[in-house]
Amino acid sequence: MERVYDCIVLGAGGAGTSAAYHLARRGRRVLLLDQFAVPHDRGSSHGHSRIFRLAYDHPDYVHLAQHALDRWRxxxxxxxxxxxxxxxxxxxxxxxxxxxxxxxxxxxxxxxxxxxxxxxxxxxxxxxxxxxxxxxxxxxxxxxIVNPTQTVELLAALARSEGATVLEHTPALDLDLGDPRAPVVRTPRGTFACRRLIVAAGAWLPHLVPELTPTLxxxxxxxxxxxxxxxxxxxxxxxxxxxxxxxxxxxxxxxxxxxxxxxxxxxxxxxxxxxxxxxxxxxxxxxxxxxxxxxxxxxxxxxxxxxxxxxxxxxxxTPTQDFLLDTHDAVVPGGSPSVLLASPCSGHGFKFVPALGELMADWADGVTHPLHFGRFRAGRARNTLTSAGS
Ligand SMILES: Cc1cc2nc3c(=O)[nH]c(=O)nc-3n(C[C@H](O)[C@H](O)[C@H](O)COP(=O)(O)OP(=O)(O)OC[C@H]3O[C@@H](n4cnc5c(N)ncnc54)[C@H](O)[C@@H]3O)c2cc1C
Known part of the structure; x- marks a missing residue:
């Protein structure tokens, strides 16, 4: 085993870089890893522009966007x-x-x-x-408008400045979640353990956690x-x-x-x-x-x-177009409560990136953020379809 971290964040898109930044600035020992360069153009967090808006058809998202606006500033x-x-x-x-x-x-x-x-x-x-x-x-x-490529680059740089270790070109080959107190991530550059693991792997999540295939x-x-x-x-x-x-x-x-x-x-x-x-x-x-x-x-x-x-x-x-932000044991019977599965996409997650990083950091610290809504639970993600694009 190479090193034990407070938190490993697997995936350095918008969600993962933001979580790593928030945790590192709180003084946590953080490892952020991505299979590609940070940023790259093979996932969901690249390009010139994403819409920022408060305008949602449900108050939960309006409140989250108002919070995100302060965090962007x-x-x-x-x-x-x-x-x-x-x-x-x-x-x-x-x-x-x-x-x-x-x-x-x-x-x-x-x-x-x-x-x-x-x-x-x-x-x-x-x-x-x-x-x-x-x-x-x-x-x-x-x-x-927010710029995803610029934001990911910046959040990774800020996470590094706050002491996080950022490993690019480092794929997680598999996860050993047998010990609920010490999730383990195996990569070609070593095997790493942590207290809490955040899997923010975007479209690769169903590959890492096949039980998510029907949901995502x-x-x-x-x-x-x-x-x-x-x-x-x-x-x-x-x-x-x-x-x-x-x-x-x-x-x-x-x-x-x-x-x-x-x-x-x-x-x-x-x-x-x-x-x-x-x-x-x-x-x-x-x-x-x-x-x-x-x-x-x-x-x-x-x-x-x-x-x-x-x-x-x-x-x-997800079927409801809500985000998925729930623990592994909520998705996999007998799974690990120390692993957060984070899929804040459904085509509208980038505007919330600075706020979502804070929610995930709170989870890793054992605190439930007041904006970590029930609608982000795995059970709800298995429900019916509504509309919430961009
Ligand atoms: C066309 C398009 C338009 C959009 N428009 C908007 C918009 O207008 N407004 C808005 O708010 N949102 C919008 N979104 C949504 C927003 O871009 C996403 O919510 C956000 O980018 C999701 O980020 P993520 O970090 O979850 O995923 P990603 O950015 O895909 O990051 C996942 C990361 O995990 C890494 N990874 C995966 N598996 C492994 C592994 N085994 N080992 C190591 N690393 C791994 C990947 O390489 C990747 O870097 C849009 C998305 C798209 C695609």
Missing amino acids: ELEEVSGQTLLTLTGGLDLGPGALPGLRAVEESLRGAGAQVETLDAGALMRRFPQWRVPGDWAAVYSPDAG RVTLETTAFFRVRDLAAFLPGRFPVFIQHARVGEAEVYGFPAFGLPGVKIAEHLQGPATTAETRSFEVDGATLARLGAYLERHLPGAAGPVMQARTCLYTT
Whole structure:
């Protein structure tokens, strides 16, 4: 055995780097390991942009996002970097959709600022949009963009500065969870034991814990940047991030102002084919690009230029689209209570990264964070599907 840690964090994406940083700054002996370089582009935490928003249809997520907003600002102070660019955010779509009303109600309930716009008011305020007369929008000023590649790089650097050991290119080959007081991780660079193990392995979780295979669905999602005609009209100060809610059977579409590249980035939520982290391709789906282009022609004609860049990314989704943050023994009969299985993805986890690291660090310290909701339990993750994209 090489060394015993207070906590090993397996997986250095957004979730793992944040947990490692929070634990290291509390003075815990932490090992953070990843099979690839940190950051890399084979999981879920890479690229220029993720939507930050308070606008959720359930108060739990609004409260968690409000907490995360404070934590993003704290991280900016610590690092001297801009991490969250506020652009405002639009939830829009056919006005009769209950999801839109639920977003408005939960924002108001949490004391957040919110405005509702009918189709005419939306197009006067944001003339980039063309929408049918029966559409409506909920506008929240507390929405914007965070950068996953920058954040992962930064959190790993901060974790190192606080004394964490970060091992890149170090795959966990297997886990020995037989002794509940000392989980063990075997890697090609040695075998490591700890008091608490956090498995934040993203789309690789079902491989490490096969009992999760029925609960976690991995899909290959496509995002694309399209060249805009008038760049000024699509800059962050003029064009808010958006989520277009859809009727049952239609795709929810979300997008960003020109950020990272001089074009609009858009994508469909949870429409990609099922895959696994081990067998996935990196091929961009041409049919998806064609649908995204047609969407822009219809609703944002000023952004319907040629594709500038298209990429794939893995979603790991529970049936309820809630996160999974529960112990191994809640998933595996007779399993270890000293291991936390962390899958905060379902296509909408990045905005919460600084808050989720704190929740996981609390778990490792034997404390339950007040925002570690019952909806993150494994039992609930086996339930029915709702909507909560980006
Ligand atoms: C296309 C797309 C769009 C998204 N849009 C948004 C958005 O707008 N807003 C938002 O809030 N969220 C969004 N998300 C979700 C967000 O990006 C994820 O919630 C977040 O990145 C999940 O991070 P993670 O750390 O759980 O997983 P990952 O980033 O995948 O990290 C898991 C890590 O574990 C490592 N690992 C796995 N197995 C092993 C092993 N055996 N040994 C060592 N290391 C291992 C992997 O190499 C990887 O680095 C989006 C996701 C995608 C894919």
